[in-house]
Amino acid sequence: MGDVLAVVLAGGAGERLSILSAIRSKPAVPFGGKYRLIDFSLSNCVNSGIDDVLVLTQYNPRSLNDHIGTGRPWGFDRPRGWGIRLLQPYVSAQHSGWYRGTADAVRYNLHEIDQVGADTVLILGGDHVYKMDYRPMIAAHRRRKADLTVAVLPVVPEEARRMGICSLDARGRIVDWEEKPAEPRSDLASMGVYVFSREALHAWLTPDAADFGHEVVPAMLAGRARVYGHRFDGYWRDVGTVEAYWKANLDLVGLVPPLDLFDRSWLIHTRSEERSPAKMGPDAVARHSLISHGCIINGIVTNSVLSPGVRVYEGAVVRDSIILLDTEVGPGAVVDTAIIDKFVHVGAGAVVGGGEDRSIANVDEPDRLMTGITVIGERAHIPDGARLGRNCLVEPSAGLDDFAAYPGLVVPSGASVRQAGMARPEI
Secondary structure (H helix, E strand, O other), X not given: OOOEEEEEEXXXXXXXXXXXXXXXXXXXXXXXXXXXXXXXXXXXXXXXXXXXXXXXXXXXXXXXHHHHOOXXXXXXXXXXXXXXXXXXXXXXOOOEOOOOOHHHHHHHOXXXXXXXXXXXXXXXXXXXXXXXXXHXXXXXXXXXXXXXXXXXXXXXXXXXXXOXXXXXXXXXXXXXXXEOOOOOOOOEEEEXXXXXEHHHHHHHOOOOOOOHHHHHXXXXXXXXXXXEEEEOOOXXXXXXXXXXXXXXXXXXXXXXXXXXXXXXXXXXXXXXXXXXXXXXXOOOEEEOOEEOXXXXXXXEEEOOEEOOOOEEOOOXXXXXXXXXXXXXXXXXXXXXXXEEOOOOEEOOOOEEOOOXXXXXXXXXXXXXXXXXXXXEOOOOEEOOOOEEOOOOEEOOOOOHHHHHHOHHHEEOOOOEEOOOOOOOOOO
8 A cells, every 4th residue: 555654663562462462572471372462453454455564672582583584474575665674772962762652752763753754653552453544544634634543443341441541423523532441431441543644743742752542642632633533334353361361362262253363354463483284193182272283182172272382181171271382281280261482391180270260369469360361471391290279370491490480380269379489570
């Protein structure tokens, strides 16, 4: 799509995702078996005919940089256009370091945006799950000669309290805006998808404006800029919490999932390793699940999402869980309502997510782990016969010695297994 530049904000720490984002940025968190969160925004761009993309990174960018590379899986390495560029914060006479927010990140890179020369700038989050053709929104923005157009959709009140909420008049113009209100006056929420004219971007990205929702949009409304809403009626999820991430993954396993990953007309592209096909053993059972390539299933998997290379041994049971790359679930083990990161070993006969006391919040992260989901960090080793309750947390690389603090290897609901002598990762 000519004269359009996409800017993907991919520097978020994703603090509410607990240890899933302790070693990677939120857009790099695996999702839906074979994908990463950022794949959805990048795929929407290429499917919408947008060939020029800037990705603004900041927090723990290595995994994200490795994943995107030259952009070949999305076709951004083609000869036409600027392709894709990854930009990090920098220090100069005008800039002093880390981005202070979404608007500040874009302002830091206005010089790069100007070099592309596009008259329309599409600004996206890199951590939302959705499929959207951006062309109708851009066309409406140009037709109205808007300064800013914001994609909006209705949400339930519980979601509205952590989003930008707006009201539209009969012409679609935004007449009221609240950022994360305690008592929302509307159910229309911003999707974090903005279309700016390049002139408006320069005019309203002032040095004191750190964030689009908190400062830029309210200032534009107060200054009588032409700000419109664009209604979206498809599936969209902000997977900003452990529970939201877990639910969005399991949305994919239903008989008619709300987000169709098998739609050949709108593929979600990703960087994918070559692996052998998934293999089911003679006694294997898999129901309502996504089983990625390279998996070997000899146990029972129900209502779960398994990333590439996961192995479920004989007699093991996995239900209502998300298991990331190359994790092993040993013979006779049970994994129930859990999220298990990459390269984890669950020992024979172990239980991850046992008991009915789902309301006991985690002692270290009571605001993140309080809905019954147990989370296991990357490269952790769960001993044979260990029993972990609900809302438990096992830190990355925790091993056999770290479970010794719990008699009989029984970790009660709400407890954490931490590496002895190690500081907690910053999340």
